[in-house]
Amino acid sequence: MKIEDYLDREMLAIGVANVMAGALENTLFTHERALMVVPGGTSPGPIFDALSAASVDWDRVDVTLTDERWVDETSDRSNGALLRRRLLVDRAAAARFKPLYRDGMDVDAGAADVSGDLADTLPISVLLLGMGADMHTASLFPGAEGLDAALAPDAPVALPIHAEGQEPRISLSAHVLNDAMSKHLVIFGAEKRAALERAMDLTPQDAPIAAVLEDITVHWAD
Numbered sequence: 001m002k003i004e005d006y007l008d009r010e011m012l013a014i015g016v017a018n019v020m021a022g023a024l025e026n027t028l029f030t031h032e033r034a035l036m037v038v039p040g041g042t043s044p045g046p047i048f049d050a051l052s053a054a055s056v057d058w059d060r061v062d063v064t065l066t067d068e069r070w071v072d073e074t075s076d077r078s079n080g081a082l083l084r085r086r087l088l089v090d091r092a093a094a095a096r097f098k099p100l101y102r103d104g105m106d107v108d109a110g111a112a113d114v115s116g117d118l119a120d121t122l123p124i125s126v127l128l129l130g131m132g133a134d135m136h137t138a139s140l141f142p143g144a145e146g147l148d149a150a151l152a153p154d155a156p157v158a159l160p161i162h163a164e165g166q167e168p169r170i171s172l173s174a175h176v177l178n179d180a181m182s183k184h185l186v187i188f189g190a191e192k193r194a195a196l197e198r199a200m201d202l203t204p205q206d207a208p209i210a211a212v213l214e215d216i217t218v219h220w221a222d
């Protein structure tokens with residue numbers, strides 16, 4: 001694990017967008033298409049703003065999410081809606097978005113459908129993860145129903161997750177995230193930095209972020 005510290009969040013957003021755009025270009029140099037996987041939540045918006053303007057061959061890029069709340073895109077809880085507003089605009093509007101939410105399906109049927117849909121596009125070329133102060137990443141929450149299945153080495157691509165106090169969710173499984181060719185984690189503030197340091201001594205059951213830290217670059221600003 002490598003940690004990059006930035007002077008402030010704006011510098012981080014520009015820096016991470018550049019790194020991701022470079023990793024996409026590297027993939028597209030040797031592959032017909034690239035798969036970029038990004039988080040939702042509150043942290044990545046400014047990175048998306050910068051990345052959407054990057055000069056990348058976007059029409060050869062598939063984009064999906066690390067996880068999704070099981071709500072449709074009219075909800076302000078929808079990670080997919082965030083992507084459409086902040087990432088899939090400007091030059092990046094030419095990318096092909098593969099949403100994780102399935103209208104009219106419950107989360108179990110939806111996860112099976114997503115697993116089939118994404119199987120042919122793997123491995124992930126470029127991955128950006130977020131993390132909560134509770135050490136969850138994607139929708140892999142400590143203590144959640146579905147966490148053990150999502151941590152299994154033979155887990156399907158995507159699984160339903162039920163965490164206390166949360167709407168049902170769908171998450172990519174730990175091995176799919178961990179196998180990404182270029183892996184990045186964005187965290188802000190002292191609380192999350194301390195949580196990440198604690199996670200390194202914990203099991204993925206207690207600190208799910210620990211399952212995906214192999215060869216990752218952590219991007220941090222206060």
Ligand SMILES: O=C1O[C@H](COP(=O)(O)O)[C@@H](O)[C@H](O)[C@H]1O
Nearest residue numbers: 039040041042043130131132138
């Ligand atoms: O619920 C979620 O939380 C994590 C962390 O979000 P943040 O708001 O603390 O940045 C996020 O990575 C994940 O995609 C999202 O669904």
